[in-house]
Amino acid sequence: MKYRDILMEQEDLVSPGISACQGCGAELCLRTALRVLGKNTVVAIPPGCLAGAGVVGWNYDNGLKIPVHITLLDNTASFLAGVKELYDYLDEDVQVVAIAGDGATADCGFQSLSGAAERGHNIIYICYDNEGYMNTGFQRSGTTTKGSHTSTTPVGSLIKGKAQHKKDMPMIMAMHNAAYVATLNPAYMKDFVSKLKKAMSVKEGLSYLHVCSPCPTGWRFNSDLSIEVARKAVKTNFFPLYEYENNSFKLKKVANPEPVSNFLKLSKKFKHLDEKDIEEIQAHVDEKYNNLVNLAGENIN
Numbered sequence: 549m550k551y552r553d554i555l556m557e558q559e560d561l562v563s564p565g566i567s568a569c570q571g572c573g574a575e576l577c578l579r580t581a582l583r584v585l586g587k588n589t590v591v592a593i594p595p596g597c598l599a600g601a602g603v604v605g606w607n608y609d610n611g612l613k614i615p616v617h618i619t620l621l622d623n624t625a626s627f628l629a630g631v632k633e634l635y636d637y638l639d640e641d642v643q644v645v646a647i648a649g650d651g652a653t654a655d656c657g658f659q660s661l662s663g664a665a666e667r668g669h670n671i672i673y674i675c676y677d678n679e680g681y682m683n684t685g686f687q688r689s690g691t692t693t694k695g696s697h698t699s700t701t702p703v704g705s706l707i708k709g710k711a712q713h714k715k716d717m718p719m720i721m722a723m724h725n726a727a728y729v730a731t732l733n734p735a736y737m738k739d740f741v742s743k744l745k746k747a748m749s750v751k752e753g754l755s756y757l758h759v760c761s762p763c764p765t766g767w768r769f770n771s772d773l774s775i776e777v778a779r780k781a782v783k784t785n786f787f788p789l790y791e792y793e794n795n796s797f798k799l800k801k802v803a804n805p806e807p808v809s810n811f812l813k814l815s816k817k818f819k820h821l822d823e824k825d826i827e828e829i830q831a832h833v834d835e836k837y838n839n840l841v842n843l844a845g846e847n848i849n
Contacts, residue, residue: 551741558583561613568601571771573761573778574676576734578603578647581674582614584744589643590631591616594624594657596649597763598676600683621656624648625664625754628671636670643672643748650677654690654715661756665724668753675717675756678763686766690715694832695825697817698766708820713832718758722792727753729792733760735779739789739800746791760787768816780811785837790844799844808833 549557561582568575574597582589593599593616604618605611619627624646632644653661653675661673680698681687688698694713697703701710722729727750730743740759747755762777764770769777781787786808789800808830812818821829841848 551738554584554741555580555737558586559613561587561589562603563611563613566602566611568597569763569765569771571762571764571774572597572601573734573759573763573774574598574649574678575601576774577674577676577732577740577759577761580734580737580740581645581647581744582612584741585643585645585672585748587614588641589614589645590628590635592619592624592628592631592644592646592648593617594619594621594646594648594652595683596621596652596681597678597683598647598649621652623660624652624657625669625671625673626660628673629664629667629669632669632671644670646671646673648673648675649682650675650679650691650717651681651689653677654717661721662724665721665726665754665756668727670727670750670752670754672747672750672755672757674759676759676761677717678761678766679714680763680766682763682766691717693818694829695818695821697820703820708825709817716836718756718790718792721756721758722797725795726756727793728755729758730756731758731760731787731789731791733778733782733787733789735775736782736789743791746793762815766817769814773814777811777814780806780814784808784811785833786811788837788840790840796847797840797843797845798847798849799840801848 562579603611635642679692685699687700695709697709732740784806791798
């Protein structure tokens, strides 16, 4: 089935009435992922934007049309590892999937995720990276870009936003030798669907999918620009699309990449950055991308 057919014909397993913000990248990713995964899926969602938006339901009513459980911030991967072990014991082939924000992935939940990857539990872990703890007031997380203006990294006379560069979670998971690692972006749905289906085909080991999830509310851009912001993240090499499996990398090359300033200028959380700040981010983006080029070798298309 072609990806367009999947998106058009497969059932939407998310209630139409959840209260995500307009233009929420995470909601689009959730709906798309569940169309691909289908009903034979059990989902865990830790505290975060999607849990707060009512995906896990109100008043004992489920916000999804499949089983979903709200875990703790720090135990999502270990919880699902146990769930998968139970289904394996019962000899039932069920997709066991985490859909977690970057705070519950790169920070609070990293220990359990690292352990699940090291032990090789056959789960799919999807991180929607909106670069912060967005549902509790836009605090910085480990994956927040350097220079970002957040409620815990304000801009003033003493500091100019977050002082550290973004934590590279996909690369960290690749260095765990997870069975499958990929970066996904809602502006590139054919690639999104293809990588998710590949993760579904993995029968041994953990699959980790890292999704660029622009946040209109926290990043401060108009809600109708979500896909444009996501697209610019790829076109500027800020968020490269790549895969890791069988100890090798595959990279989708961007022809004539744009300067990273074209991505940064779309979000007001970066509006205070001066030319020197932007040059530093550009240098970091170039360094990370060149590293991927070296790792991919001939596997670049």
